[in-house]
Structure formats: C-alpha cells, structure tokens
Amino acid sequence: MRERPAGDDGLLLDFRSHDRPSWMAARVADALREASDLGVLAVSDVVACAETVLVEAPPGTGLNELGVRRVVHDLLAHRGVDDDAADEVRSAVLIPVTYDGVDLASAAALADCSVDRLIEAHTHVTWTVQFIGFAPGFGYxxxxxxxxxxxTELLGRIGRRDESRSAVPAGSVAVGAGYAAVYPRASPGGWQLLGVTDTVLWDSSATPPAVLSAGVRVRFCRAEEVIG
Structure with a gap:
C-alpha cells in the first residue's frame, strides 16, 4: 500500500501493488467506515475507487493518519483469512433483465457466439462493482x-460502440470493454445494450440513494425467472 497526501485533511491509499487491488480497496473502505461509525476514527468521507481509497476528515481537523494505518493493519492481520471465506457467502444484488436490447445480436456477433450463449455468460458471471463513476449510481x-x-473471455471480446448514443434509456443493461453496467437514468452512452431492468439503482430520496457501491456483488438473471 502506498499513501499519498490529499490536502490538509485527506489521504489517498493506493493498492495497485496488491494482488487483488479492487478487492482490497473495497475491504479497507468498509473497515474505515465501520471505524468511523464506532467513533474510533474521525472521518467525514471514504471514497473507494478501482484501486484506491480516499479518506477525508472534517475540514480543518486534520486526518488521524496513524489511526487509518491501524485500521488497515488490523484488517490485514485479523480479517484477511476470514474475508476470503466471507466472499463465498456474501449476498449479491440480483438484477432481473429483459434481454431485448438493440445491440444484443450485434454484441453476440462480436463475441462470436449465439444470443443465448451470450445471455448465459452474462447471467452466470458474478460481477463486482469496481468503482462508481460517469453518473450518480453508475457502477462499473x-x-x-x-x-x-x-x-469472461467471451464477454471480454465485446468492445464499446464505434459511436455513442445521445440518449440511452434508464435501466438499460450494457456491456463494453470487459465491463458491465446498468444506466441508472437516461443519459448519453456508448456501451452495447443487452436489455433493460426495472430495478431502480439511483433514488435521490432514499438513504443511501445508490444501490451499488464499490465492492458490492451483482448477479444478472432473466426477468422471466423471477416472475411469479
């Protein structure tokens, strides 16, 4: 882990040298939030990204960097082995999909497989939110x-569209360049659209407003499998 200063009250923890950087970033972020909730560490915000975690203290208070290091050390020393087992049973957000997207057939052609084979791959992979970006609630x-x-090799053959669309409907389920995503609201986009879901991933009136956050597991399934 490398540490980088982020202003007077922040610290960026960099896990790119770790063998599982995204996994580690998500676990450390969870541990820091737990320490904050318990009053062990005065933290105003913890932002997990693909390979880093930004930790911020209330403005003007200065961050307890030693306390942050202790949280990370405790995670590595006492929870590392248990977390591997916990990942096996940690529940995933289930997102039912109607696979009728405008790019479904062309995406299958890019993957050199049938539409049914593409859907099988998409629904049999367990996905993890690497980071949130682009739009509120948009998980990569x-x-x-x-x-x-x-x-994963089949899905990795599918790149982004040559030209982005000016408008992608909310709830669109998409893939591109090895990633999968759900558009939480209508926006421009250049990913391949496989289908649509009724699952609401962003609600500004909810607490928290986003269903997804870094480290959350996601499974997709055919919508007809959960009806009735």
Missing part, C-alpha cells in the same frame, strides 16, 4: 475473481 462492474474463464 467487473467479473469476480474465480469466474468461469469461458464466460
């Missing part, structure tokens, strides 16, 4: 470590 999903390589 990557295949979880240990996913079937026959599925």
């Amino acid at each position: 999903l990557v295949p979880e470590d240990g996913s079937d390589p026959s599925h």
